[in-house]
Amino acid sequence: MAVRVGVLGATGAVGQRLIQLLDPHPDFEIAALTASESSAGKSYREAAKWRVDSPIPEDVADITVTATDPDEVPNDVDLLFSSLPSSVGARVEPPFCEEGYVVSSNSSNSRMADDVPLVIPEVNADHLDLLEVQRDERGWDGALVKNPNCSTITFVPTLAALTQFGLEKVHVATLQAVSGAGYDGVTSMEIIDNAIPHIGSEEDKLETESRKLLGAFDGAEVDHHEMAVAASCNRIATLDGHLENVWVEAEEELTPDAAAEAMREYPSLDLRSSPDPLIHVFDEPDRPQPRLDRTLGDGMAVSAGGFRESTFGLQYNCLSHNTIRGAAGASVLNGELLVENGYL
Amino acid sequence: MAVRVGVLGATGAVGQRLIQLLDPHPDFEIAALTASESSAGKSYREAAKWRVDSPIPEDVADITVTATDPDEVPNDVDLLFSSLPSSVGARVEPPFCEEGYVVSSNSSNSRMADDVPLVIPEVNADHLDLLEVQRDERGWDGALVKNPNCSTITFVPTLAALTQFGLEKVHVATLQAVSGAGYDGVTSMEIIDNAIPHIGSEEDKLETESRKLLGAFDGAEVDHHEMAVAASCNRIATLDGHLENVWVEAEEELTPDAAAEAMREYPSLDLRSSPDPLIHVFDEPDRPQPRLDRTLGDGMAVSAGGFRESTFGLQYNCLSHNTIRGAAGASVLNGELLVENGYL
């Protein structure tokens, strides 16, 4: 029987991707859509300017959008997917959790809070039990789980495959797609025949979220990984797919072949949205490429290639689809994990 | 009185840029143009498919193109600018030098040879005297001087401003324009909505040429700089302008402010094509950007910005116009230095 779910912030770019993924999902049934006050009372068809690359699902189109308020969402909805601006998320997610809703959130607020699990299921599913601590401390019947930023999700699975070598230093340069900034985030005048070597506060997310994700959870708290990460972020004229150049220095010998092998063998999970393989490893030196490889595993796979010995340690490149694996799909996958682990 | 000059490989992309720069140059007069056998005997207008963003100079258009052979170039031409495929350059440049021509070359062959000066005038003009060694060893009346690869030229001037801090480790990720691959080098199907994380043998050029350029010349040989450089190269959908993300670790304290200041104060030269300032420093965190900043200093300036303290040392971004400062303009500037220093 399908779990009744809702989407907070359903009209935005990631909200639309969430609906695209949830509508055909056999385990979930969309039962509530929220947006800003100005959209409340309208049909979803009217409220959303639908821009995703498949037609708007007809049954969802007729749902009446409500305000993003616990009083407006039916009680028989158990699981909420949240993709709100972080300032809004910070304000409205806690009341939902207090009212008993379980929230799988893509919003950046609270990701680094000590009692909020930041989860990529294939990497650190065990962190989910931090929810016990969260419920204890906050007195919530509901729960709040976060997925990381899209640029973080791209390289962390590849690093997870390499932790066995003793990660010490990581440099990462990103070439990020315009969709990561939202539908109206980057104007055409800014990006045609151009690149922008700055994305506000993005470097910090890569540097800190990655260490929490790869940290050890002892049942009480997450001990962040001791590796040091330095990031530099660029926006380029691609629609979807974040490409990243990574350098890794490890305690133990880490050859290109050993790295590729470790990523090839890195396990997937038995969750519906978890692709197999999780990491698609290329032998060709010029792959992965955003347009060619972003839809691998229905947009949920990470890909890696270009492994070579660098002046300092190992160098390789990786890629993922930033609005599927990096945002909407990440939240859906966390939702599947929440169901699997009995948190609903 | 203008020096009579010739262009070897005049019909190619960089060859056309050379003509665009040399035609209005008050110190040079174009007197010879060479290309492949199939173009020999044609007017330059016929032989070149002119694609530069200014009309073909009328007087140059009527010059008859010859084969790239010392016997075909008039003896009263003293200085040759060469922009040939490296395999061709390796074959034909030495005979020209043997015949007494001075060659300022952009071709990649011989750049790392011990007795060939690799020069960016504002960085290591003193290396030019390696030509004495070259003439001694090779018995040439002429001379061969090289400028580095376009991606190398972009970051080396910024590093030159920082050598006083004791450079130890440098990581550099490049976002390179399609023109760097030549007019037909990158197809539209490859690059629209895409990026390619691989440019054959480019990383090696950045890593080795930079150390030669910043090395010390003692009158007999160049002692390459001891810093270690790791590069990762990407092709993106920009027309001109290579953007680079740089991380620097130095022996001494190197703050963002000190780095910006050192670059601002880094001197230009009193050569016609040397811009003042050499390095344009931006305070805005999102600059330099390829389309906005590549034409600073008529395409001969380097720009830098985004200075910040990174997890490891300093991080900043830099940019230059790859076919002007990075290729044709670099060769012309070396030609000016050769004249200034009496090598003709």
Added chain:
Amino acid sequence: MAVRVGVLGATGAVGQRLIQLLDPHPDFEIAALTASESSAGKSYREAAKWRVDSPIPEDVADITVTATDPDEVPNDVDLLFSSLPSSVGARVEPPFCEEGYVVSSNSSNSRMADDVPLVIPEVNADHLDLLEVQRDERGWDGALVKNPNCSTITFVPTLAALTQFGLEKVHVATLQAVSGAGYDGVTSMEIIDNAIPHIGSEEDKLETESRKLLGAFDGAEVDHHEMAVAASCNRIATLDGHLENVWVEAEEELTPDAAAEAMREYPSLDLRSSPDPLIHVFDEPDRPQPRLDRTLGDGMAVSAGGFRESTFGLQYNCLSHNTIRGAAGASVLNGELLVENGYL
């Protein structure tokens, strides 16, 4: 039981699309692949530089490529799909037909020949019987059927829906995708931040092929439609999907609503690759758009919108996927029609 088919010119851009469509096709089984002499003897994996947006089919990858010669193709292959340069097609297609092979060709040679059916099944399936005339005249056991040029296919189905109004004059301006020129046809330097108002001999194809397609076949010959067509063609920076602006002047009153209605009601066919609806009609004035609408009907639908009364008659816009509906899919669909009508 599946028909055994071959692909002539299997390594090219359209050849790869053909394999992408034929491999999963339940009615066809790929049994032969041909290419130029230099590829003969290699596995398809080696011979083709696979660039389509899905992985190379494993079973096809191991097929040994032969030269494009009737002696090299097994006799038990009945149907050949041809996507050769027109000069090659003109030379090699007739010998195949003489040897008894039925050829469904996308190559532009012979499209306007009196005894060669030029067919879009949903528009003029009845023209296929021109093959009787062809076999009579040429003494072939095989047969040669052509699909039109990609830009022709885009607007002809929409005109077919309007013939009832008495078409008199048609103006069409095209905005064509780079893939239409083949993988290496348009360089990035040509098209980034640019458009090219010229595609060699393309206007003529739109103007003449459209009149043949809409002509009447009386069992002996095709009487070309008497409408007059004027075309102007542009290349723009889109990957796939030709967009066209059309003005139509008709004998009878032709309102925007009547035109939209006629297109909505225009019938599809009961062939596997014929989409339903054939023409997707948009109410939004700014649709169709290449990236959003090219994959409608798995790339086999035509879309139309922006219907409005113009200073002269009706104005609307239409679009189709140029390498699927406009090339590979068009040939496959003609292959289905050949099977259905008993020509194998």
Added chain:
Amino acid sequence: MAVRVGVLGATGAVGQRLIQLLDPHPDFEIAALTASESSAGKSYREAAKWRVDSPIPEDVADITVTATDPDEVPNDVDLLFSSLPSSVGARVEPPFCEEGYVVSSNSSNSRMADDVPLVIPEVNADHLDLLEVQRDERGWDGALVKNPNCSTITFVPTLAALTQFGLEKVHVATLQAVSGAGYDGVTSMEIIDNAIPHIGSEEDKLETESRKLLGAFDGAEVDHHEMAVAASCNRIATLDGHLENVWVEAEEELTPDAAAEAMREYPSLDLRSSPDPLIHVFDEPDRPQPRLDRTLGDGMAVSAGGFRESTFGLQYNCLSHNTIRGAAGASVLNGELLVENGYL
């Protein structure tokens, strides 16, 4: 002695282009800059987010921006250049004219008003004297002159060269650059790998403004040209430069050669911003192209090419720089004409 001028709407995209053109202009001196209330009191440097491709002029950067109100602009400013949203222009331009200011406006309001001259100096400078009628009717000491829409300016000069052949019918399809929609007008998600076949109310501007521009002025009113024009407008992924495909049917024989010749001979004017030649005619069939040809005549020339006999009359293509010749430069040129003709 330089005329003191002001810019209404100085912070917008066209406002910035106006400043870029006016600052070095020897006949004009920038003495006032206005913008919305929220910018009033700030320095221009603070108020404008400068995005033009040359640095902000230092002396202009320090001017204090005022509200767009006649009381805020110094009385010794005689000439105002206006580039306001049309609704704002409709509200504020008349009070300025009433207060005695002469306004050269790029805003679309009032362009088709009977007593407002719509002028391209090289085409219909004589229409300027409609200002006598305007002053009579409105009792203004000042005056209001308009330049047409950017897409109109592109093709009208080429039509003006052909009026001698008796223009009857014109079809025009446009491929317009993103800058025409303002800096934030087109998002990157809308236009990368895409084209949009609709620009609100643009077709109407081409169809009506062209007939007014080519009309005859008898000293009292403008008799619009009797030709009929049908336009279809598209937005494509170019930064600057509107490209247009034009079909012309004329009363008299109009060959491609005669058309090219007429355009080559069409006269320029003796005004500082009027380029010579006005129309740059290409022999190459694939020119003009936006990126290659938009800066001809410092962005003030129109270019044309691809002349051929079409199924219906003549077909050719034309191009101009939409924010220079098509907007800011057009207003400046009208300002020069106003000075020349003694309207200040």
